[in-house]
Structure formats: C-alpha cells, structure tokens
Amino acid sequence: MMDLIFFPWQLFVIFVGLAGVMAFVGLNGLLLVYLDRKIAGFIQRRVGPYEVGPQGILQPVADGLKLLGKQIFTPKGADPALYWLAPMISITPAIVVFIAIPFGPNLQVINTNVGLILILAFTGINVLALCLGGWASQNKYALLGAARDIAQSVAYEIPLLLSVLPIIFLTGTFNLFDIASGQGAWPWQWYILHQPVAFLIFFVCILAETNRSPFDLPEGESELTAGFHTDYSGMAFALFFLAEYSYMVIGSCLIATIFLGGFQGPIASGAWWFLAKVYILLLIMIWIRWTFPRLRFDQLLNICWKWMIPIAVVNLLVTLAVISL
Amino acid sequence: MTTDNKIKDSNSKEATSNTKEEAFQKEQTSDLDQLINTINWLYNFQVSEKYKGYELGYFVIPRNLRHSARRMDRAGYFLEDVSCIDIKEGLQLVYHFDHYDAPGRIVIRTVVTRDDPSLPTISDIYPGASWHERECYDFFGVRFTGHPNLVPLLLDPEYEGPPPLLKEESARRSMEQIQPERGFPEGMSVG
Amino acid sequence: MDLDRRLASSGDFYSQKFQTTEREDTLVLNLGPQHPSTHGVLRILLEIDGEYIVRAEPVLGYIHRMHEKIAEVMTYTQFAPYTGRIDYLHPLAWGWSHIGAVERLMDVQVPERAEYIRVITCELNRISSHLLWWGAYINDLGAFTPFFYAFDDREIISDILQRIIGSRLTFSFYRIGGVATDIDDRFVSETREFCNRMKERLKMYKALVTDNFIFRNRLEGIGEIPFETCRKYGATGPVVRGSGKAYDVRRSEPYSIYDRFDFEIPVYHTCDAMGRYLVRMDEIRESIKIIEQALDALPQGECLNRKAPKRPKPPPNDVYFAVEGGRGKVGAHLVSDGGRSPYRLKLRSPSYSNLSLFSEVAQGTLIADAISILGSLDLVIPEIDR
Numbered sequence: 002m003m004d005l006i007f008f009p010w011q012l013f014v015i016f017v018g019l020a021g022v023m024a025f026v027g028l029n030g031l032l033l034v035y036l037d038r039k040i041a042g043f044i045q046r047r048v049g050p051y052e053v054g055p056q057g058i059l060q061p062v063a064d065g066l067k068l069l070g071k072q073i074f075t076p077k078g079a080d081p082a083l084y085w086l087a088p089m090i091s092i093t094p095a096i097v098v099f100i101a102i103p104f105g106p107n108l109q110v111i112n113t114n115v116g117l118i119l120i121l122a123f124t125g126i127n128v129l130a131l132c133l134g135g136w137a138s139q140n141k142y143a144l145l146g147a148a149r150d151i152a153q154s155v156a157y158e159i160p161l162l163l164s165v166l167p168i169i170f171l172t173g174t175f176n177l178f179d180i181a182s183g184q185g186a187w188p189w190q191w192y193i194l195h196q197p198v199a200f201l202i203f204f205v206c207i208l209a210e211t212n213r214s215p216f217d218l219p220e221g222e223s224e225l226t227a228g229f230h231t232d233y234s235g236m237a238f239a240l241f242f243l244a245e246y247s248y249m250v251i252g253s254c255l256i257a258t259i260f261l262g263g264f265q266g267p268i269a270s271g272a273w274w275f276l277a278k279v280y281i282l283l284l285i286m287i288w289i290r291w292t293f294p295r296l297r298f299d300q301l302l303n304i305c306w307k308w309m310i311p312i313a314v315v316n317l318l319v320t321l322a323v324i325s326l
Numbered sequence: 327m328t329t330d331n332k333i334k335d336s337n338s339k340e341a342t343s344n345t346k347e348e349a350f351q352k353e354q355t356s357d358l359d360q361l362i363n364t365i366n367w368l369y370n371f372q373v374s375e376k377y378k379g380y381e382l383g384y385f386v387i388p389r390n391l392r393h394s395a396r397r398m399d400r401a402g403y404f405l406e407d408v409s410c411i412d413i414k415e416g417l418q419l420v421y422h423f424d425h426y427d428a429p430g431r432i433v434i435r436t437v438v439t440r441d442d443p444s445l446p447t448i449s450d451i452y453p454g455a456s457w458h459e460r461e462c463y464d465f466f467g468v469r470f471t472g473h474p475n476l477v478p479l480l481l482d483p484e485y486e487g488p489p490p491l492l493k494e495e496s497a498r499r500s501m502e503q504i505q506p507e508r509g510f511p512e513g514m515s516v517g
Numbered sequence: 518m519d520l521d522r523r524l525a526s527s528g529d530f531y532s533q534k535f536q537t538t539e540r541e542d543t544l545v546l547n548l549g550p551q552h553p554s555t556h557g558v559l560r561i562l563l564e565i566d567g568e569y570i571v572r573a574e575p576v577l578g579y580i581h582r583m584h585e586k587i588a589e590v591m592t593y594t595q596f597a598p599y600t601g602r603i604d605y606l607h608p609l610a611w612g613w614s615h616i617g618a619v620e621r622l623m624d625v626q627v628p629e630r631a632e633y634i635r636v637i638t639c640e641l642n643r644i645s646s647h648l649l650w651w652g653a654y655i656n657d658l659g660a661f662t663p664f665f666y667a668f669d670d671r672e673i674i675s676d677i678l679q680r681i682i683g684s685r686l687t688f689s690f691y692r693i694g695g696v697a698t699d700i701d702d703r704f705v706s707e708t709r710e711f712c713n714r715m716k717e718r719l720k721m722y723k724a725l726v727t728d729n730f731i732f733r734n735r736l737e738g739i740g741e742i743p744f745e746t747c748r749k750y751g752a753t754g755p756v757v758r759g760s761g762k763a764y765d766v767r768r769s770e771p772y773s774i775y776d777r778f779d780f781e782i783p784v785y786h787t788c789d790a791m792g793r794y795l796v797r798m799d800e801i802r803e804s805i806k807i808i809e810q811a812l813d814a815l816p817q818g819e820c821l822n823r824k825a826p827k828r829p830k831p832p833p834n835d836v837y838f839a840v841e842g843g844r845g846k847v848g849a850h851l852v853s854d855g856g857r858s859p860y861r862l863k864l865r866s867p868s869y870s871n872l873s874l875f876s877e878v879a880q881g882t883l884i885a886d887a888i889s890i891l892g893s894l895d896l897v898i899p900e901i902d903r
Binding site for chain 3: 041044045046047141142145149214215217218221222223224225226291292293294295296297298299300
C-alpha cells in the first residue's frame with residue numbers, strides 16, 4: 002500500500018510526456034524537412050524530393066540514416082568536450098519546453114503557472130549552445146557565426162519579451178493553458194485582433210530567434226559557409242538541424258497559443274486546431290525563407306533597436322493605458 | 327624565385343663602353359649598355375600603327391616609360407593591359423591604353439634586355455597595372471623596380487622552372503620579322 | 518601555447534606574407550578558394566576587425582591553365598575551341614575576339630549573313646550570361662529562388678543554341694570567315710518566342726527582386742566605385758557603366774555590324790552595386806532589341822566565306838581585336854610571325870581588371886557587403902586565371 006501511495010505519479014507523467022514529446026519532435030522534424038524541401042521545390046518550379054518512397058516521402062528518413070552513418074570526428078584544434086556538448090545543449094531545451102505547451106484541452110504534460118516564462122527562458126539556452134559550438138570548433142567562420150548569433154539573439158530577446166507583456170497584462174497569467182482558453186473559439190475573439198502589433202513583432206522576433214531567413218545570418222552560407230556549424234557533421238549536425246526545426250515549432254506553438262486561440266476553433270475544439278494553426282505558421286516561415294534575401298548584420302540590429310523595441314514599448318504603454326482605464 | 331637564375335641570356339653580346347651611357351641613371355647603366363649595343367635605334371618615336379586595331383604607337387626607352395604613363399594618365403586614358411613579347415632583341419613590353427570618351431587604342435612599347443629584364447613599375451600611376459606587371463613577372467621574369475608586391479600571381483609561388491612563356495632560341499623572331507612596316511627609324515639593325 | 522603557434526605558422530606563401538603586416542587586434546580570414554560565394558576557385562585573404570574588412574587581397578591562379586602558352590603551340594583554328602573554356606558564361610565573345618583578330622590580321626571578308634548570325638548568337642549568349650549572374654548574385658545575398666527562375670530562362674537559350682552549335686556551355690561556333698552552321702527557320706521562330714517571353718519575365722524579375730525592400734537595402738550605396746577608380750584600374754563593361762560612363766566596345770570601336778543596330782548603352786551614375794545591377798538588367802533588354810532587329814534584317818546567303826583559309830598562315834604583324842563581352846572588354850593581342858601558330862597571343866580579360874579594384878573598394882566594408890561587391894563585379898574565375 003505504502004509503495005503505491007508514494008508512487009511518483011507526477012514523475013511518471015513527465016517521463017511518459019517526455020517520451021511522447023521526443024517522438025513528436027523527431028517525427029515533426031522529419032515532416033518539416035520533407036515539407037521544407039517539397040515546398041522549396043514547388044516555389045522554385047522543380048519537383049523536390051521524389052525518388053525515395055512515394056513522392057519522396059521517405060527522403061528525410063534516408064537523410065537521417067545517412068547522417069547516422071557518418072563518421073564522428075573532432076576537427077584538429079577543437080576542444081572536444083565543448084565541441085560535443087554544444088549540440089546536446091542545443092537539442093535538450095528544444096525537447097524539454099514542449100512539456101509546457103497546451104496541445105489540446107487535455108493534452109499537456111505539465112500545466113504550470115510559469116509556462117510562458119519556462120519556455121522563454123529555456124529557449125534562451127540555445128544561444129549558449131551555438132556560442133559554444135562556434136567557439137570550440139576553432140574555426141574562424143564558426144566563430145564569426147557564433148558572434149553574430151549572440152548579438153542577434155540577445156537583441157531580439159528584448160522585443161520578444163516586450164511584445165508578450167501586453168498579453169500577460171491582459172490575461173494576468175503566465176499559464177499558457179489559461180491564455181489559450183481565455184480566448185474564444187472564433188477568430189475575432191483571438192488576441193491577434195486585440196494585439197496585432199504585438200503579434201507582428203512577436204512573429205518577426207521568432208524568425209530572428211530561430212535564425213530563419215531573412216535573419217539567418219549566423220549560418221549565412223554565402224558569407225560564412227555554414228556559420229557556427231561549419232565543422233559539424235553526422236549526428237552532431239543533425240542535432241543542430243533538428244533543434245532548429247524544433248525551435249521553429251516551439252515558436253509557432255507559442256504564437257498559436259498566445260495570439261491565435263491555441264486549441265480552440267469554431268467547431269470541435271481540440272489538438273487538431275492547434276496543429277493546423279502551427280503548421281500554417283510553419284508554412285509561412287518556409288515561404289518567407291524561399292522568397293527573401295538575407296539582411297545585413299547592421300541592418301538586422303538597426304531594425305531591432307530602432308524600430309522593434311520602440312514600437313513594442315509604445316504598444317505596451319498603450320495597452321497599459323487602455324487596461325488601467 | 328630568383329629571376330636571374332631563370333633567365334638565361336642566350337645572345338650575350340659583349341658590352342662595350344659608350345659615351346651616352348654616363349648620362350643615364352646608375353641603375354639603368356648596365357641595362358642600356360646592353361640595349362644600345364644590340365639595338366642602337368632605341369629612343370622615343372612615334373610609329374605608324376594606324377591599322378590593325380591601333381590608333382597610335384610609341385616606342386620609348388624604359389627610363390621614359392613612367393613619364394609616358396603619367397602623360398597618358400593626365401590625358402584621361404585607362405590601361406587596358408600590359409603584355410610582353412619575347413623577341414630576339416630582348417623582351418618587348420607592350421602597354422595598351424584606351425580612352426573612355428575618345429576611343430582609340432594607343433600602344434606604348436619598350437624593350438628590355440634578356441640579361442637584366444627590369445624596368446620601372448607604373449603601378450603607382452595606374453594601380454591596375456600592378457596585377458599585369460605581376461603577370462609579366464610570372465610569365466617572362468620581367469622585374470618591375472619599385473613594385474610594392476612583386477610575387478607570383480597566376481603561377482604557383484613554389485614553381486621553380488624558367489618563366490613559361492620565354493621562347494627557345496630557335497623560335498625567337500626579331501622585331502622586324504613580327505612587326506614589319508612600323509616605320510621604325512633608320513639605323514635600325516636586327517640582331 | 519603550442520596550438521597557437523602551430524596555427525600561426527600555418528598557411529601557405531600568401532597567407533604568411535599577408536600575416537606579416539597584420540595588426541594585433543585583427544583576424545585573418547581566408548575566403549576561398551572553396552567558398553560558396555566566390556563562384557569558383559577565387560581566394561581572398563581578408564584581414565577583419567570584427568566584421569569590418571581592414572584589408573583584402575585576392576589570390577589568383579587556382580584554375581590557371583596557361584591558355585597563352587597553349588595558343589603558341591596550336592594552329593589558329595585549333596586554338597578556337599579553347600577560347601570557349603576561358604569564360605564559360607560568355608564563350609562566344611571570347612571566340613569572336615580570337616577569330617576576329619585572325620580575320621583582321623588576314624583581311625578575311627565575312628559574309629553578311631554570318632555577321633548577323635554572329636550578332637544574334639553573341640547577344641543570346643550575353644543574355645544567358647547575365648541571367649546566370651543574376652541568379653547567382655541574388656543567391657549570394659541569401660535568396661535561393663531567383664536562381665531557378667533565371668535558369669528556367671537560360672535553359673531556353675541553351676536549347677536554342679544547342680540545336681545549331683551542338684554544345685550548351687563552352688561554345689565554339691565562329692570560324693575564320695563566318696560561322697560553322699547556318700541557322701534555320703526554327704531557330705528564328707524560337708528566338709523570337711524567347712525574346713517575347715523574356716520581356717514579360719523581366720517585369721516579373723523586377724517585381725520579385727529589384728523592388729524588394731531587403732534587396733534594395735543590400736545594394737544601394739554599397740561598394741561605391743568612383744569613375745576615377747574605374748579608370749585607374751582599367752575597369753570596363755557594366756562596372757564602368759554603373760559608374761556613369763557609357764563605354765561599350767560595340768559603340769566605341771564598332772566591330773562586325775554593330776553600328777547598324779539601334780540600341781542604347783545603359784548608364785547609371787550611382788556608382789554602387791545597384792547601378793551595376795540595373796545596368797545588367799537593362800542590357801538584357803537592349804540585347805533583345807538587337808536580336809529582334811537582326812532577325813528582321815537577316816539576309817540570305819552564305820554563312821561561311823568559302824575563300825577563307827582552312828589552315829591560316831597570316832602575314833607577320835600584330836593586331837588587337839576587342840569585343841564587348843558580358844563582363845567588359847574582351848581583347849586579343851595577336852602577334853604573328855608568318856607561321857601556322859600565333860607567335861604570341863595575349864588575352865585581355867575584363868574580370869581580371871575588374872577584380873583588381875576589389876581590394877581598394879572592399880576596405881572598410883562589412884563581410885556581407887564584400888560578398889555583395891564581389892557579386893556585383895560579375896566575376897568568372899577561369900577568365901581571370903586563364
């Protein structure tokens with residue numbers, strides 16, 4: 002009897018949840034790789050992956066197997082400990098933060114009161130990973146990429162947080178489940194209409210934080226060959242790659258939860274609504290990637306410091322004024 | 327990478343003393359000494375290049391090259407290229423100039439001896455000449471005195487052989503043979 | 518530390534020479550010879566302070582094949598195919614410069630029809646060269662898609678030219694006294710179709726890329742090359758036209774029948790990368806104009822002068838023949854001693870002169886801008902190294 006009472010149900014749920022999340026992240030990564038390549042093919046008037054499986058659906062699996070089969074080696078002069086730590090640091094928060102995301106009314110691993118803070122704080126760790134990877138590679142291109150990434154991530158954290166604050170003031174909670182369920186089922190009840198400016202800023206910041214085009218400077222391949230992961234190959238590269246896609250998904254999940262009503266939809270609210278919203282956002286990100294050229298580094302920072310932060314602050318003040326009235 | 331080793335003076339003629347020689351700068355003494363003995367007609371003159379893609383042609387002595395380049399610069403010409411031809415008399419340097427507004431190619435030629443193939447650089451007047459001169463150094467072993475960075479450009483810096491575009495003795499032609507009817511002044515002797 | 522010493526003493530002749538004058542607080546970065554945006558095996562040594570370039574020095578010669586020596590051991594006709602390998606994007610201009618020089622040396626008459634065919638194919642080739650540059654340049658700036666759109670159009674040109682020339686990239690089509698094969702009605706109709714299509718596509722290019730906000734910010738005011746710098750370095754082609762000087766060999770020393778066509782020389786006075794970009798985009802339009810005029814006026818007759826020598830033995834002399842290539846003035850300085858092969862052939866490559874001004878222009882710019890400048894010069898590395 003005593004054993005049963007002290008059976009750590011909470012821990013059990015977390016472990017099961019984590020396993021589910023890892024499966025989700027892996028499968029989602031495969032699907033996103035496929036979608037990214039297929040949509041790129043569509044935009045660029047070519048077929049895209051076609052050979053492996055029907056319509057090339059198994060192409061990401063083949064890519065993954067290829068990456069698994071690659072020799073693991075450390076470049077000469079690199080710091081092995083930091084070098085191998087970096088991809089792990091990158092992927093870990095990307096998996097962990099999924100436990101706080103409300104996928105559906107009953108589909109959330111932990112319903113915590115600090116869900117939003119947890120996600121924003123954990124995703125910030127990624128900067129450290131890229132910085133370590135770039136530094137430990139003992140490669141000048143990687144170092145430059147890491148330097149770019151730090152400046153970019155630190156700068157864009159600020160408008161990112163500033164654009165979330167109005168929502169927090171509106172709802173009075175950090176609990177993502179409450180934020181999602183606080184919005185109605187219909188699009189005009191979502192916070193995107195209450196806070197369109199915050200939504201735009203948040204979306205752009207998510208693009209910048211996840212190093213997606215047109216803000217993909219840390220890995221801008223025409224300038225820095227591959228940026229911070231120039232020297233990585235095999236599974237280490239795959240982890241960085243997976244982490245990048247995971248952060249895209251996390252960003253889209255946050256936008257969907259905060260601004261687009263989360264799992265709520267006009268008919269039959271549930272996880273499918275959430276996933277649909279997330280995937281529409283992901284498709285928009287992919288679309289942007291294959292359309293726009295890359296910004297220059299100083300332009301990137303100028304946009305942040307001269308436009309995004311002031312607008313976000315003004316937006317926040319206006320919101321506060323309206324609330325206090 | 328010593329060019330001296332690369333260049334073999336095949337038609338080494340005994341240098342005899344000449345009274346003109348004292349008038350020239352010290353660094354060019356041996357240079358001109360050779361030249362005057364082999365081609366005693368070498369001085370500034372205009373040659374007829376009216377046909378075959380040229381507007382005007384000038385022949386200068388190496389010492390006057392910088393002066394000519396400066397004049398071309400003042401006249402607003404740009405440097406098309408610097409080329410070199412291996413001839414019996416030595417190495418003929420060919421500078422092509424053209425003008426953006428008043429087109430018409432002007433060619434300035436000069437000859438250096440194979441014994442000491444050096445002449446002043448014009449890369450400070452025309453920075454674009456820098457690479458052309460390095461190319462001539464690569465292919466012919468011509469040394470440009472005063473060039474800031476005379477290192478191999480197109481060839482491997484570890485290349486040890488002779489300059490690749492120098493011809494064999496039997497294949498060399500004289501200036502009269504490859505550039506006839508240019509109206510070179512009298513007294514021009516070949517060989 | 519041992520590692521630091523090992524890294525410091527690494528590098529080849531050029532790196533070590535470059536490092537001797539390095540400042541204490543800077544980093545030497547080796548851009549190339551294997552780098553995504555040098556488009557070939559160009560290597561540039563950069564000394565950077567943060568992301569700002571303190572000093573830049575191109576290192577050449579990685580694809581040097583000594584075409585000038587090859588020419589000396591080949592006959593005049595044998596060397597013609599080699600010219601297509603010098604600049605693989607606009608090979609017909611190089612072929613023309615060599616063939617034109619031999620013709621000028623021997624006073625060979627070219628039939629009227631052959632001249633028209635030369636102009637049409639050369640201009641088609643120029644469009645395809647500019648299209649590839651367009652795609653690759655925007656790829657350098659981080660947008661991938663336009664590259665495929667450019668190749669879509671370029672493919673049509675390749676197909677058109679393949680039917681009559683037989684190859685798709687390194688063309689060797691011009692012969693002494695004319696061209697190798699005659700064009701037929703299908704060529705004419707396909708070319709007309711392409712011209713009409715290209716006019717529509719140029720509008721799409723403008724909407725997709727030229728008017729893009731990010732793109733304009735990456736080009737406007739970047740890499741300003743004053744006209745005087747162009748002159749000092751002997752820059753030609755779109756580089757000097759983007760710096761406000763309407764210099765085009767087709768106008769300044771008209772060769773072939775270019776004086777018969779009505780076309781404009783696009784000039785922009787901004788001197789920046791945008792100016793050079795717009796010059797090339799306008800040149801596509803002007804080339805279409807020339808092609809359409811040439812197709813309208815295409816005469817009947819022979820396409821090869823039957824009296825032209827098969828194994829030429831030109832009289833001793835030296836000639837210069839210049840052609841306007843996609844990148845600028847392509848020149849051939851041909852010296853003949855009366856034998857069957859050239860005594861000396863000096864090839865004047867426009868990219869060579871255009872690149873030589875890079876180290877001056879790149880000073881003080883960001884790495885990203887240097888890439889943008891490099892792209893706006895439209896370099897073809899085999900042409901530089903020859």
